[in-house]
Amino acid sequence: MGRNREFDMDQALEAALCVFWSKGYEGASYTDLTQATGVERPALYSAFGNKEALFRLVLARYYEHYLDYFPEALEQPTSREVVAKILYAAAELHTRYKDRKGCLGIHGALAGSDEVEPIRRALIDARADGEASLHARFERAKQEGDLPENANAAVLAAYVMTVLHGMAVQARADFSREMLEAIAEQALSTWPSGKSI
Structure with missing residues (x-):
């Protein structure tokens, strides 16, 4: 008969999230993770799998609990309001915690060894999903007359993501x-309008 887990899985995931957010994927050691979670390495393995599996669970939690503003932003009535909600919410999140500035999705694996390529790829794919959502929203804005007909929705989506990622890097630099x-205000000051001639 297996032993019952003697720790709160949710609390352990949140503690692991904080470690990865602060140190990145490669920078987070098992010692860091066990100290933060209060869970010994065998129990951590048993509950969450290896380090990569744990990071993937943490990343899903990060998107659900910390980046929930992104899907909410896509529901804003205008493209400019979409972008404003994303950029201002990111500015708040990137600076909310003194011990983990910036964005887990950006700093998780900006660079690393060949062993972390699956994690780097997962982060790139997650960012690409966000950009695709923005692209689709901006295409809708064009159809609604909120953006000019000649606006390039793909470039606008890439631009917003580039500003967003740059803000995360700069937050890490204090x-x-x-x-x-x-x-964010500077980026918004040149946002195209469908009403322009």
Whole structure:
């Protein structure tokens, strides 16, 4: 008969998330993870699988609990409001915690050894999904007359993601929330309007 787990899985996942967010995938050691979760390595393996499997669970949790503003933003009535919600929410999130600035999805595996290629690829795919959602939303904005007919929805989506990712990098370099919000405002100041001639 198997032993019952003596720890809260949800709390352990959140603790692991904090470690990965702070140190990145390769930078997070098993010692870091066991100390943060309070769970010994065998029990951690048993509950979550290997480090890659744990990171994938953490990443799903991050998107669900911390990036929930992104799908909400896609429901805004105008493309400009979509972008404003994304950029301002990101500025807040990137600077919310002193011990883990920036974005887990960006800093998780910016660079690394060949062994982390599956994680790097998973993060790239997740970012591509976000960009595809924006692209589709901007195509809809064109159809609704909110964006000019000649607006390139793919380029606009890539532009927003580039600003978003740059903000995450700069937050890691100690840019303040105010500075990130000023960057967001600058990006929004040139947003195209369907009403323009």
